[in-house]
Amino acid sequence: MRPFNLSVKNFSPVFWHTVLTSTDERRNELEQLSAELAQLESLRAGADYNTGSITLAAAWTLYATTRYFGFQRALEVGTFIGKSTWSMARAMDREGANGEIATCDASNDIQLPWNGRTRLTQYKRKTSTQMLASLNGLFDFCFLDGRVTDEDLLLLDKVIDQNTVIALDDFEGMEKGVANLFKLRTMPKLGNHFLIYPASVEQLGKLGFSSDSTVAFLLPANRIALSNQ
Numbered sequence: 001m002r003p004f005n006l007s008v009k010n011f012s013p014v015f016w017h018t019v020l021t022s023t024d025e026r027r028n029e030l031e032q033l034s035a036e037l038a039q040l041e042s043l044r045a046g047a048d049y050n051t052g053s054i055t056l057a058a059a060w061t062l063y064a065t066t067r068y069f070g071f072q073r074a075l076e077v078g079t080f081i082g083k084s085t086w087s088m089a090r091a092m093d094r095e096g097a098n099g100e101i102a103t104c105d106a107s108n109d110i111q112l113p114w115n116g117r118t119r120l121t122q123y124k125r126k127t128s129t130q131m132l133a134s135l136n137g138l139f140d141f142c143f144l145d146g147r148v149t150d151e152d153l154l155l156l157d158k159v160i161d162q163n164t165v166i167a168l169d170d171f172e173g174m175e176k177g178v179a180n181l182f183k184l185r186t187m188p189k190l191g192n193h194f195l196i197y198p199a200s201v202e203q204l205g206k207l208g209f210s211s212d213s214t215v216a217f218l219l220p221a222n223r224i225a226l227s228n229q
């Protein structure tokens with residue numbers, strides 16, 4: 001007898017349907033987040049390296065995923081103007097988590113005007129290698145919006161385990177998210193992680209988003225449970 005086989009292509013819409021299903025009842029939170037992220041745009045004026053930030057749809061997928069899984073300790077590569085950091089932090093605050101985020105940016109030293117409960121530690125003008133070398137303990141979420149190096153993988157291995165969820169921005173074509181995935185796939189700890197494609201334009205459009213998302217996830221297979229309901 002053959003096993004039932006669920007592909008990445010078929011599973012990804014199911015994942016996003018489940019994680020984003022509460023969007024309608026959280027319209028107020030989405031509006032608040034949208035307004036706060038718009039204000040962060042002014043931080044570009046202080047950037048030494050002025051580059052892209054994440055879209056509202058991508059921010060919402062980070063927010064919804066952080067709430068869904070209840071992440072408490074996140075690390076991020078690529079702070080820039082902090083839209084992604086802010087989205088994770090707001091979600092942790094909403095969950096009432098004792099949250100903590102470590103985030104680095106090699107080219108910028110922008111201070112995020114965060115005053116919520118979640119503790120932010122910014123590694124300004126620090127590379128991922130420098131930040132990872134100074135972190136202790138395990139993180140349950142890792143968001144990569146910068147390019148990781150081979151040296152980073154050895155350091156990352158010390159602060160993640162088989163249960164850590166990974167997110168990769170710019171997961172399209174030959175962009176850095178795809179390059180990062182190839183690197184991460186060499187880590188034995190991530191051998192049992194399942195790839196989730198970014199939420200599709202169609203799914204996001206049905207929820208009222210006009211922007212797209214390029215944030216893919218690597219989900220530990222042991223975090224996927226079948227339900228008889």
Ligand SMILES: C[S@@+](CC[C@H](N)C(=O)[O-])C[C@H]1O[C@@H](n2cnc3c(N)ncnc32)[C@H](O)[C@@H]1O
Binds near residue numbers: 051054081126145147
């Ligand atoms: C696309 S931007 C990040 C956008 C940010 N997540 C946001 O929501 O506004 C990427 C940033 O990552 C930084 N970066 C890229 N690779 C890095 C690395 N290996 N270590 C630290 N920072 C890195 C760049 O300097 C750049 O500012």
